[in-house]
Amino acid sequence: xxxxxxxxxxxxxxxxxxxxxxxxxxxxxxxxxxxxxxxxxxxxxxxxxxxxxxxxxxxxxxxxxxxxxxxxxxxxxxxxxxxxxxxxxxxxxxxxxxxxxxxxxxxxxxxxxxxxxxxxxxxxxxxxxxxxxxxxxxxxxxxxxxxxxxxxxxxxxxxxxxxxxxxxxxxxxxxxxxxxxxxxxxxxxxxxxxxxxxxxxxxxxxxxxxxxxxxxxxxxxxxxxxxxxxxxxxxxxxxxxxxxxxxxxxxxxxxxxxxxxxxxxxxxxxxxxxxxxxxxxxxxxxxxxxxxxxxxxxxxxxxxxxxxxxxxxxxxxxxxxxxxxxxxxxxxxxxxxxxxxxxxxxxxxxxxxxxxxxxxxxxxxxxxxxxxxxxxxxxxxxxxxxxxxxxxxxxxxxxxxxxxxxxxxxxxxxxxxxxxxxxxxxxxxxxxxxx
Amino acid sequence: xxxxxxxxxxxxxxxxxxxxxxxxxxxxxxxxxxxxxxxxxxxxxxxxxxxxxxxxxxxxxxxxxxxxxxxxxxxxxxxxxxxxxxxxxxxxxxxxxxxxxxxxxxxxxxxxxxxxxxxxxxxxxxxxxxxxxxxxxxxxxxxxxxxxxxxxxxxxxxxxxxxxxxxxxxxxxxxxxxxxxxxxxxxxxxxxxxxxxxxxxxxxxxxxxxxxxxxxxxxxxxxxxxxxxxxxxxxxxxxxxxxxxxxxxxxxxxxxxxxxxxxxxxxxxxxxxxxxxxxxxxxxxxxxxxxxxxxxxxxxxxxxxxxxxxxxxxxxxxxxxxxxxxxxxxxxxxxxxxxxxxxxxxxxxxxxxxxxxxxxxxxxxxxxxxxxxxxxxxxxxxxxxxxxxxxxxxxxxxxxxxxxx
Numbered sequence: 001x002x003x004x005x006x007x008x009x010x011x012x013x014x015x016x017x018x019x020x021x022x023x024x025x026x027x028x029x030x031x032x033x034x035x036x037x038x039x040x041x042x043x044x045x046x047x048x049x050x051x052x053x054x055x056x057x058x059x060x061x062x063x064x065x066x067x068x069x070x071x072x073x074x075x076x077x078x079x080x081x082x083x084x085x086x087x088x089x090x091x092x093x094x095x096x097x098x099x100x101x102x103x104x105x106x107x108x109x110x111x112x113x114x115x116x117x118x119x120x121x122x123x124x125x126x127x128x129x130x131x132x133x134x135x136x137x138x139x140x141x142x143x144x145x146x147x148x149x150x151x152x153x154x155x156x157x158x159x160x161x162x163x164x165x166x167x168x169x170x171x172x173x174x175x176x177x178x179x180x181x182x183x184x185x186x187x188x189x190x191x192x193x194x195x196x197x198x199x200x201x202x203x204x205x206x207x208x209x210x211x212x213x214x215x216x217x218x219x220x221x222x223x224x225x226x227x228x229x230x231x232x233x234x235x236x237x238x239x240x241x242x243x244x245x246x247x248x249x250x251x252x253x254x255x256x257x258x259x260x261x262x263x264x265x266x267x268x269x270x271x272x273x274x275x276x277x278x279x280x281x282x283x284x285x286x287x288x289x290x291x292x293x294x295x296x297x298x299x300x301x302x303x304x305x306x307x308x309x310x311x312x313x314x315x316x317x318x319x320x321x322x323x324x325x326x327x328x329x330x331x332x333x334x335x336x337x338x339x340x341x342x343x344x345x346x347x348x349x350x351x352x353x354x355x356x357x358x359x360x361x362x363x364x365x366x367x368x369x370x371x372x373x374x375x376x377x378x379x380x381x382x383x384x385x386x387x388x389x390x391x392x393x394x395x396x397x398x399x400x401x402x403x404x405x406x407x408x409x410x411x412x413x414x415x416x417x418x419x420x421x422x423x424x425x426x427x428x429x430x431x432x433x434x435x
Numbered sequence: 436x437x438x439x440x441x442x443x444x445x446x447x448x449x450x451x452x453x454x455x456x457x458x459x460x461x462x463x464x465x466x467x468x469x470x471x472x473x474x475x476x477x478x479x480x481x482x483x484x485x486x487x488x489x490x491x492x493x494x495x496x497x498x499x500x501x502x503x504x505x506x507x508x509x510x511x512x513x514x515x516x517x518x519x520x521x522x523x524x525x526x527x528x529x530x531x532x533x534x535x536x537x538x539x540x541x542x543x544x545x546x547x548x549x550x551x552x553x554x555x556x557x558x559x560x561x562x563x564x565x566x567x568x569x570x571x572x573x574x575x576x577x578x579x580x581x582x583x584x585x586x587x588x589x590x591x592x593x594x595x596x597x598x599x600x601x602x603x604x605x606x607x608x609x610x611x612x613x614x615x616x617x618x619x620x621x622x623x624x625x626x627x628x629x630x631x632x633x634x635x636x637x638x639x640x641x642x643x644x645x646x647x648x649x650x651x652x653x654x655x656x657x658x659x660x661x662x663x664x665x666x667x668x669x670x671x672x673x674x675x676x677x678x679x680x681x682x683x684x685x686x687x688x689x690x691x692x693x694x695x696x697x698x699x700x701x702x703x704x705x706x707x708x709x710x711x712x713x714x715x716x717x718x719x720x721x722x723x724x725x726x727x728x729x730x731x732x733x734x735x736x737x738x739x740x741x742x743x744x745x746x747x748x749x750x751x752x753x754x755x756x757x758x759x760x761x762x763x764x765x766x767x768x769x770x771x772x773x774x775x776x777x778x779x780x781x782x783x784x785x786x787x788x789x790x791x792x793x794x795x796x797x798x799x800x801x802x803x804x805x806x807x808x809x810x811x812x813x814x815x816x817x818x819x820x821x822x823x824x825x826x827x828x829x830x831x832x833x834x835x836x837x838x839x840x
Contacts, residue, residue, distance in 0.1 A: 022732055029725055067550045102500040102694055112694050114498060175501055220662065229549065230626030234592050302796045303715050309788070310470060310719075313462045314726055320462075321733040324455045328740035379721075383714035388707060418451070 005353050009360035016329055020361065023325045023412075027365025030318025031408045032372030037304065037311040039377060039400055043393055044201070045300040047291045048189035049129065052252070056127060057259065058293045059084065059249040060286035061270060063279055064228050072284055073226060074197050074297070075245040078215075083269060085121070090251035090262060092123035095211045097247050098198060098223035103207075104172040105160055115156060115173075116222065118195075118204075119211035125151075125184075127252045128194055133157070135167035135182030143210045151182040156206040171207075174219055178209065190393045191299045193290050195248060198223045200299045201389040221246065243278075251287075263287045315411070322415040326358060330423035337423055338431030350424045358416030359409050366408025370401045442769050452737050453773050460777025460813055463730045465784040468809040469792065470719040472801045477712040483649075485533045486601075486638035488570035489701040491524070491672055493679050494532055496665045496697040497686055504692040506660040507586055514562075516685065517666060522674035527568040527667050528658045530560045531642050535704045538642030543653070544623045545608060554607050556600075556651040557641030560587075562658050566599065566636065568669050574602065575614040576634030579656045583633075589661040593627050599634040603650035630655075644708050665697070675700060731820040738766065738824040749828055750835030759829040766825035767818060774817035778810040785809065 013020040047053060061080055062072035076084075081095045097119055104112045124130070125137035134157075138149050150171055157166055171178045191200040214221065218236050227244035253259045266285050273279045288296055330337075337350065374396045381394045396404070446453050497513065499506060510528055517526035531538030542553030559565065563579040576599070585595045600608075605617045614635045621629045641652045658664075670678050679698060686695045706713075742749070749762060789801040 019736070022736060026729055026732065029729060033722065033725065065550055068552075102498060104500070112500065114694055114696055301711070303711060306473065306792065306796060307715075307718065307722075309791075310466050310722055313466045314722060314729075317459050317462045317466075317726060317733075318729055320455050320459045321729055321736070324452065324733055324737045324740070327451065328736060331740075332743075380714065380718065383710075383717055385710060388710065 001352075002356070005356040006360065008353060009357040012329075012333070012357055013360070016332070019325055019329050023322055023329070023361050024365045024368060026318045026321040026325065027362055027408050027412055028368035028372055030315040031366060031369035031404055031411065032376060034311045034315045034407075035369065035373035035396070035400065035404045036376035036380065037308045038403075039373070039394070039396065040304045040380070041300065041308050042400075043190055044304060045294070046191075047294065048191065048193055049290055052127075052129070053291060054256075054289060055252050055254065056290050057251050057253060057262070057287045058290075059251060059266060060288070061266060061279070062281050062284040062286075063243055063245070064281050066280040072286055073228075073245040074248075075224065075226070076247045076249050077243055077245050078240045078247060080269075080273075081247040081249050084249060084266070087265070087269075089265060091254050091258065092127045092252035094121035094124040094127060094250050095247050096120045096124060096194065096250065097211065097214065097221065098195070098205065099214050099219045100222045101174040101207070101219055103160070106170075106172070107160070110160070115206045117173075117207035117209065117219070119214040119219075120208055121211055123252070124194075124208070124250075127250060128189075130187055131185040133183045133185040134165040135180070137182055138210060143212055146212055146216050147210065148176060148178045148213065149181045149209065150178040151184060151208040152180060153184055153204060153206045154186055157183040173207065174217065176217055184208075188390055188392075190390055191294060192390075193294060193299075194250065195223075196294065196297045196299050197248065199389070200294075200297070203390050215240065259287060319411055319415045322361075322412060323418060326361075326416045326419040327422065330354060330419045334423075334426045335431040337426045338428035341426070341428040342432055347424045351420060354416065354420040354423050355413055358413050358420065362409035362412025363405065365412060366405035369408050370396060370404045373400075373404060439768065439772070442765065442772060446769065446772070449741065452741060453776070456734060456737055456773045457777040457780060459730050459733050460774055460817065461781035461784050463726050464778055464781030464809050464813050465788050466726055467723050467813075468781075468785045468805050469788050469801070470723050471809075472789065472805055473792075473798070474716045474719050476798065477716050480644070481709045481712055483640070483644075484638060485640040485701075485705075486569070486571055486636065487533055487701060488669060489705060491675055492569075492667065492669050493675055493682075493698065493700040494529075494665055494667045495679075495682060495686065495695060495699075496663060497690075497693050497695055498663045499690075499693040500662070501692045504662070504690075506588060506662065506664070509690055509693065510586075510658075510660045510664050512689070513664070513666060513686065514564075516689070517668060517682065518564075520678065520681070520685075522671050522678050524669040524671060525564050525568040526669070527561050527565040528660075528664050529565065529667050530659055530665070531557065532665065532667065532701070532704060533559075533569075533640045533642060533652075534644050534701070534708050535642050536644070536708050540641065541624045541626075543604070543608065543651075544625075547623050547629070549625055554604065554651055555648055556604050556653050557643070558653050558655050559639075560655045560657050560659060563656065565654055565667075566634075568667055569639070570669060571639055572637035573599075574635055574637045576618045576632070578634060579654075583656040585657045586660050587657045589659070593657055595656050596628050596631050597633045597656055598622070598630040599636060599654040600632055601639045601650060601652045602635055602637050604653060605632070605635050607651060727816060731816065734770065734817055734820040735824055738770065738821050739827075741769075742766065742824055742828040746831060747836060749831045750833055750837075753831060753833035754836045762831070763825050763829040766821060766828055770817050770821040770825075771814065774814050777817075778813050781813065782806050782810055 060072040061076055064070055064073060085095055099117045099119060100114060101117055102112050103115050122138050122140040122143050133154055137151060142149055157163060166180050166183060169180045171180055188204050192202055225244055225246040227242060229243045231238050231242040251262060253262055267283055270279045270283055270285055377394050377396060381391045384391050499509060514526055514528060517523055538557050540555050540557045543556050544551050544553045562584050563581055566573055566578050579597060583595060583597045605614055609617050617632055617635060620632050623629055639652045641649050643649060683695055683698050785806055792798045793800050
């Protein structure tokens, strides 16, 4: 029966090709545009590490000018992050911040070049599920003993060593020698949730090394730095002692008890610091999980939020259009419906026939919609360019194609409900008379 | 506007068709008007001048490494070489580039009290050639002279006390005072000595074009000669592209202990900084044109449907003496009435949506004339869309009334 109705749908399409094509076009455009924006929102507003949604927490401590009502700063001072790190009570914890450095390759054919880097603690890699291609991360003794070890990104390893296993080699960076102990595999979470303060859609860094080396070797710091009080004095040590925030602090906690314990711990720490004259604002420390942190930082751009409202209205217009066109189409074959009813067709089978016919239009519309959506995403990728942010994720995957088609069929059938109802309630007598 | 009565009564026989068209027009209008408003907003942001002669400028960074690198000597040599290159008008060294998205700012106050409210202004740490290189318009006071400049190595204290500010910063700090009067005033920047204003430039944007305080900026005569120096270069018209390649080659070949990076013209920088805005505008144009196309299709489709259903009545009217133009005007009027209901509903939705945009996305309020112009435009579009089907209806032969009854 299904195939019979499908064949009827195809016949009906061919009998009224212009009207039917208009409908397919309306569904395709509406769904296609909606899916483009849906994809952007879905990825940019998504949580790239959902299975650790309730385990990873970003630490915020509220220092600042008591006369101004700013939110707690996004990052921590050196003093506070070192205090938390030395306590080390979380299941895992990492400090992290960016730096930049000049690499002098051993290969004489390569000129020295600048590379981006991240200082982190040993736990960083386990916390954020960083995949390794060769070697491993360092362990916490490297953090403590200031071992000059580095982990490279896959791209940098490609550039320096042609993609071969480079562990054990020595890297010249900022005039110092480092031993390569690991190479990470492709790892570019979108958004870059572990550092949204420095471009939430930026590509990952090329070099990772024990964070303490940024301080001990005075590597050129990178990334956002914000001071609510001027640095007292000159030189790196004064900067470390200052109230400037520039270090990100993440902890991994295993359950809700650990979470509330940790919040109590940082609140107690802040209270102690108040005694020393720091933390002049009322207590307002934050422990936000990945999703909360991405929302708090407004990672999802205004543009895509505005566009998703507009795309929803565009889809509504397309579906209203489809309702009108389906109505025209079904009523134009009232005579045929009359004949079928006279020959004994049930209302139920007429209903199913027309649901299938509407669904058929939706299916073709959905297929075209998926094609339009992938063109649309390709267009957006071209408009954004690949030099400023990660754009390789801007594409339809199989799941999204599936969602597109299901959505198109569902929307078309929904839009078709009233026209179908009208079609099932045709009075056969009138139409038989005019035959 | 003839015979509105019968038309309205006929419309009540086809309520769904009217509702469908009305809603389509209302949504279309909401999207189109707000999208055009957003596009206009973005393009007026993009059209703001930075104060610099952008067409003829580019910049490039030199980053020293290793123990053999001598910052002060390198910067002095580089600047001397750059300035004598044929085709180069002037060159300076700076810590940041306007409109580039990356730079530094400080809180600026009129008192020594660090807890007082501050204006946050971008700073450019430059030498005495900066105002000429950037081609800024010095509207009060004087330029820096060579003696004002403190070449500063990392970690070295800042001693200089002279400052050139942008007009917007002057007006912000000293509202209602003539700019000449501002010269000699002392302002306070945390971590620096009290600073004296010696000059005011007409316009100099900060590095962050999306920031509401983009016009607040200042020039400080203390260029850094640390590891990284950025040279900003202005060329004679038409010489920029040739010199970009030449300068890069020259810097690469003159010093082994540095790398050269970030060669870019200010036009490229502007394109990058506003790329999201122009991408947004393009996407919105696509949305607008698609939507108008779809809505026109909807109007045409439903008009054709309505006309076909009433073919015989049209024939009857023609047989009873109605002229073609009367038939035409019947359908045009019908469309006008439906569209009119649509645009009134659309006006409500448009304004509602624009209030949402203003309150949740930090957008300015839409000017009043967008809505009426949009209503008018949609009525015209509706009339154009229905013109084809209506003139088809007007060509109906009266004889059709006599057939197959």
